[in-house]
Amino acid sequence: MLELWWAYRSFFNKSNQLINPVTFLSLFGMVIGVAALIIVMSVISGFQTSLSKAVTDISGHLLVIKRGEAIDKLEVLLPKIKKAAPSVTAATPFVHVEAMIAAKGKISGVVIQGLDLTSYDKVFNLQSRVIEGEFDLSNKAGDEESIIIGKGLRDKLNVKLGDIVSLVLPKNSAQSKRLGFVPQVKKFKIVAVVDLGMYEYDSRYIITSSVSAQNLASIGPFFTGLRLTMQNPDLAPRASFDLSAELGYQYLVKDWVESHYNLFQAIKLEKIVIFIVLLFITIAACFNIASTLFISVIRKTQDIAIMKAFGTNPIKILKFFSFQGMILGFLGCVLGIAFGLLGCLVLNKTNIFYVPPEIYHLSHLPVDIRWLDIMVIFLSCMILCFLSTLAPALKASRLLPVQGLRHE
Amino acid sequence: MSEVIISARKIRKVYSIKEKSSVRELEVLKGLDLDINRGEAICIMGASGTGKSTLLHILSSLDKPTTGEVYFLGKNISQMNENELSLLRNKSMGFVFQFHHLLNEFSALENVMMPALVGKLDFMKAKQKALTLLEELGLKERLQHRPSQLSGGECQRVAIARAIIQDPLVVFADEPTGNLDRKTGDQVQRLLFDLCRRRGVTLVAVTHDQEFARWFGKTKVIRDGMWQQ
Numbered sequence: 320m321l322e323l324w325w326a327y328r329s330f331f332n333k334s335n336q337l338i339n340p341v342t343f344l345s346l347f348g349m350v351i352g353v354a355a356l357i358i359v360m361s362v363i364s365g366f367q368t369s370l371s372k373a374v375t376d377i378s379g380h381l382l383v384i385k386r387g388e389a390i391d392k393l394e395v396l397l398p399k400i401k402k403a404a405p406s407v408t409a410a411t412p413f414v415h416v417e418a419m420i421a422a423k424g425k426i427s428g429v430v431i432q433g434l435d436l437t438s439y440d441k442v443f444n445l446q447s448r449v450i451e452g453e454f455d456l457s458n459k460a461g462d463e464e465s466i467i468i469g470k471g472l473r474d475k476l477n478v479k480l481g482d483i484v485s486l487v488l489p490k491n492s493a494q495s496k497r498l499g500f501v502p503q504v505k506k507f508k509i510v511a512v513v514d515l516g517m518y519e520y521d522s523r524y525i526i527t528s529s530v531s532a533q534n535l536a537s538i539g540p541f542f543t544g545l546r547l548t549m550q551n552p553d554l555a556p557r558a559s560f561d562l563s564a565e566l567g568y569q570y571l572v573k574d575w576v577e578s579h580y581n582l583f584q585a586i587k588l589e590k591i592v593i594f595i596v597l598l599f600i601t602i603a604a605c606f607n608i609a610s611t612l613f614i615s616v617i618r619k620t621q622d623i624a625i626m627k628a629f630g631t632n633p634i635k636i637l638k639f640f641s642f643q644g645m646i647l648g649f650l651g652c653v654l655g656i657a658f659g660l661l662g663c664l665v666l667n668k669t670n671i672f673y674v675p676p677e678i679y680h681l682s683h684l685p686v687d688i689r690w691l692d693i694m695v696i697f698l699s700c701m702i703l704c705f706l707s708t709l710a711p712a713l714k715a716s717r718l719l720p721v722q723g724l725r726h727e
Numbered sequence: 728m729s730e731v732i733i734s735a736r737k738i739r740k741v742y743s744i745k746e747k748s749s750v751r752e753l754e755v756l757k758g759l760d761l762d763i764n765r766g767e768a769i770c771i772m773g774a775s776g777t778g779k780s781t782l783l784h785i786l787s788s789l790d791k792p793t794t795g796e797v798y799f800l801g802k803n804i805s806q807m808n809e810n811e812l813s814l815l816r817n818k819s820m821g822f823v824f825q826f827h828h829l830l831n832e833f834s835a836l837e838n839v840m841m842p843a844l845v846g847k848l849d850f851m852k853a854k855q856k857a858l859t860l861l862e863e864l865g866l867k868e869r870l871q872h873r874p875s876q877l878s879g880g881e882c883q884r885v886a887i888a889r890a891i892i893q894d895p896l897v898v899f900a901d902e903p904t905g906n907l908d909r910k911t912g913d914q915v916q917r918l919l920f921d922l923c924r925r926r927g928v929t930l931v932a933v934t935h936d937q938e939f940a941r942w943f944g945k946t947k948v949i950r951d952g953m954w955q956q
Contacts, residue, residue, distance in 0.1 A: 321844050328832040625828040628789060629842040629889075630817020632810050721790040724780075724824065724901075 322635050326642035329619075345611045346651050348604030353655020353700055356597045358662045360692040363590045365685030370582065371552070373516030374575050376444040377432075377524070380555040381407070382573045383562065384544035390570075396545065403565030404558040406549050409441035412542035414532035420525065422476045422484040429472065431486065431525045433532025435542075442548045445513060445526065452480045452511030456528040463508040464531045471522030473512050482509050486525070488535055505535050601700050604651065605707035612644050612711035616718075623715055624723020633716035640712035641705065648704025652697050663688055729764035730800075732896060732929055733786055736760055738795035740781050755781050757952035758795065765896070768923065768930040770940045773949035779933040780901050782949065786931060787820055787899040788812050800896075817846045821890030821898040821928075823919065825905040827882035829874040829889075835881075836861065836870040839888045846893055853892075860888040864918060880911035887919050891928065898923055900932040904939065916942070 383390070383400070390396060393412060400407055414433030419426050436456055440446065446454050450470060458464045463483055478484060484507055489500040507527065515521050533540065549555055555574035562572040576583055616623070623636055666672070667686045674684050740756040755778035763769055763786075773779045784790035786797060788804050797804050799815060807815065821842075829838045836857050843853035861870060864884045874882055883903060890898050903919060904912030916939045923930040932943070940946050948955040 325830075325832075621828055622830055624789075625822075625824075625830070626841075626845070627813070628787075628816060628820075628822045629845050630813045630815075630820075631845050632813040635845070719790065721784045724784065724789065 322638040323642050326639050326646060329615075329639075330643055330646045341607070341614060342611050342647065345604060345607035345647060346654070348607050349601065349648060349651025349700070349704075350655040350658060352597070352600035352604050353652050353696060354659040354662060355600055356594065356696045356700075357656055357659025357688075357693065358666070359593055359597055360590065360696065361659075361663045361686050361688045362666070362684060363586065363593065364689045364692060365687035367583070367586050367590075368687040369516055369685040370579070370586070371575075373520065374579055375548075375552060376448060377515055377520055378575060378578065379411070379442040379546035379548045380552050380575050381547040381549070381559055381562065382544060382571075382578065383547065383566070384571050385569055386571055389538070389541035390544055393542075393545075396566075399565055400545070400547065400562060403561045404547075404549075406551065406554050406558055407547045408550050409438070410545050410547045411435050411438040411442040412529065412545050413439075414529045414536065414538070414541075415543040416488065416532050416536045418525075418535070419487040420472070420476065420484055421487055422478050422482065425476050426487075427472065427475055428523070429486075429525045430523050431466075431527060431532050431535070433527055433529035435529045442546050448513045448515055449511050450514045452509070454511050454513075456510070456526070456531075458528065458531065463506050464534075465510040465527065466507040466531075467511040467513055467526040468509055469521035469524045470512050470514050471518055471520075472525070473509075475522060478509060480509055480512065483507070484509060486535060490537065503535070503537070507531070598699060598703075601703055605648070605703045608644050608647050608651075608704060609707040609711055611647065612640055612708055613714070615643060616640065616711050616715045619715070620718065620723040622723075623718050624720045627718075627720040628724075636718075637712045637716040640715045641708040644708030644712070645701070645704060648701055648707075651704075652700050655700075656693060656697065660688065729766065731762050732765045732767075732800060733761070733763040733931075734798040734801075735762075735782075735786060736796050736798075738782065738785055738792045738797070740778065740785065740790075741793040755952055756785075756792070756949075759949075759952075759954060761786070761947065763897075763929060763931060766927050766929055767945060768920070768943045769932070769945040769947065770943035771931070771933045771947050771949065772935070772937075772940055773955075775935075777949045778952055779949055783899055783901050783931065783933050787822065787897075788816060817842060818893060819896045821893065821895040823883070823886050823890045823898065823900040823903045825902040827874065827879075827886040829882055829885055831874055834871045834873055835866060835877065835885045838874070838885055839892055842889060842893050856892055857888065860892060861885070863922075864888050878911075879907050880915055883907060883911075883915045884918060887915070887922065891922060891926065894926070895928060897929040897931060900930065900934075902934055903932065904934075904936065912936070913938075 385391070397410060400410060412435050416431040416433065418429055418431055420429045434456065454467065456465050456467070485504050486507055488503045490503040515524060529542065549558060552575065556576060559572045559574040559577065563570070566572065626636065663686045666684055670683050672684045738756050738759045739754065742753045742755060744751045744753055759782065771779050771782060781790065785792050791805065799819070804812065804815065830841065833841070836854070839857035839861060840853040843856060844850065858870070861867065864887065866881060866884055869877060869881055877885065900919060904915050907915060920930065920942050934940055
């Protein structure tokens, strides 16, 4: 490729007039644009990933509940699930109770998640989220029953490990029709604190054993529903559809994306909009590249003339200037990606930006570098860069040889 | 009878010069005819601004006449498209200009190889051919030097090698020694002339130099856009 060789030599030649402050400004603009895209896209991807992980760690990939009543016996239900959705790898029953917590004179509304201690760890990933104490929900004789609370709730109630708290549940009293609901109070001991990754969960969730939850709610050995997990979470919507068809209208099946549909859609849209907005920095940088090339065309008028005199056709001249711009763009992209990744690393390690958890659901700025994002950014920038080279390259290719030789 | 290689008929060149409120036309060439035979050495002379270089550019397809036609081996080059003209220039024409116009980013050897590479000759063959030529022109020690590291005479010798690497039928030389001192200019002129004569290449040169003009078999003088009788 003669044009590429010429472009390479022209660009990296020590005495090259192309390497000047204007070129450096173009390069700098490109680096800033690409680095900004990489960092922002990685943060948004990190936000997506953290939320997905928080949701699936505590909720699994699929939720199966029976409308208005407890689910059928597991021996009946599980074979049906296996048949309709073979990709489901594990299932665990749970008890869901809404109650109030009272401790140190403060009260708060909570959601109690009663876990089946024999199977919960096949579906949930809670052990890794423990920040204080131990994830041990087995009740010791003579001691209060154990609960685990989110760190948000801990802060709200100002409680610590080992504290005894009361869970209050309104109970429909048949004996006392005059009173309507009678509060049922039970004491629990805090054995661990978890960071569930989402403010909404951290400030409301209480985890206990299914037996404790069943006793508190006085529902006997019944479960509210089943939570399922799959090897590939992306297949959950399809499995949800198949399960709904198999289990019938009495059952409600929801996948993890559907459960938080608005949130995930908003993030997706935000990512696209931010990508387009930040791409304008790169577009501005591409205008700089075009200006640099126009200057190069003027400076190289005589070289173009002499190359045309040798018999170089206009297409080769066009390619030469395009390659020059592309080399500049490529350098800008590579350096931009390098600086962007460095920026991501710094963000990841230092946690320098405070994120209000009550607004963003997260307590730190997450970073998730996705190679697909980098590829999309790289290709978009290179395409923009190529387009920006066309005008100066066309101008060069259309120059008559004599236009360069007249300057003699 | 020798074969006519270039034939120019009624060549006119008019430049439009924009002035404040009007466009003035300047007729540089006023209907010139010229036939150049294969292997001939022809010199075009004339005072500055008489259109010598313009005529050379038109004959070599680097510029287009306002009216009139140029035939190269019987083919009308005015009717050729850009790609056909590029091919014609690459395979059949060589150029030496007043300023050497070597590409600064390439060495002497690479500059000479350039037309051959444009003509899609294999890199190693082009290199070998360029080496032989540069050795013949006494530049064996200067192969890897950049133009900025060569003297004016050496640069012009490299330019001569570049002009003939494709074994052209015609070499067009536009005041090839105009930028050199007398002694170096004489050497370069001799080299160019000898090289073309030995290879049977037609040489069309534009010069002010009466001494150089004497070497040519045919000399034509332009005056007021016409051939001087």
